[in-house]
Amino acid sequence: MKDVISLKDIRKSYYLGKQELPVLKGINLVIQENEYVALMGPSGSGKSTLMNIIGCLDTPTSGTYILNGQDVSRMQDDELANVRNVEIGFVFQQFNLLPRLTAWENVALPLIYAGVGKQDREERARAMLDKVGLSDRAHHKPNELSGGQSQRVAIARALVNNPSLILADEPTGNLDTKTSVEIMELFSAIHEQGNTVVLVTHEEDIANFTKRIVRVRDGVVETDKLNAQTITEVH
Secondary structure, X not given: OOEEEEEEEEEEEEEEOOEEEEEEEEEEEEEEOOOEEEXXXXXXXXXXXXXXXXXXXXXXXXXXXXXXXXXXOOOOHHHHHHHHHHHEEEEEOOOOOOOOOOHHXXXXXXXXXXXXXXXXXXXXHHHHHHHOOOHHHOOOOHHHOOHHHHHHHHHHHHHOOOOOEEEEEOXXXXXXXXXXXXXXHHHHHHHHOOOOEEEEOOOHHHHOOOOEEEEEEOOEEEEEEEOOOOOOOOO
């Protein structure tokens, strides 16, 4: 198996005037292709900062981050933007759909940035909506969709570029329990199809859908264990 994520001694500090505030204090983490990992930690643990670095939304103060064979730890903003679009599919708690666009137009957005032609965009976007069970909602706008349907659109958008990593930040945070289980079963199915999935959550029952749980506390990896409790019902 090849490494998708390789973090070596990742440190991140912020500064208030001359005062250094260390947030990440030497993170070492390797995630291989087709792993399904939950990233957990209490508020203030450094979990969100770590997620931002993994997602190429921020760069470390020191250390090395290799993403799918590329050293992204020293890249400039424009290079990072390109890596994000090609390598990473994001799923957020707030869905982040554009309200004036239909479901399929939202899904097709990353393909526009990637320079894919219109007909190919539409075909790939509709195929992804079909994959998440929403082909009958292709022409609906976000305000015509339920929370669960909106998150399925967001997942289809994350998948449409065939990225090397799906990064989901509290993806069930705005959903009821029943819908949360449906979304997590969808993530399990996506993982079964060969995708690498990293899920950031503070909920144990959500983390238990994954195969491995990494816990961060006080800026370091506290524990990193295979998950013996994995929930495996995928319909």
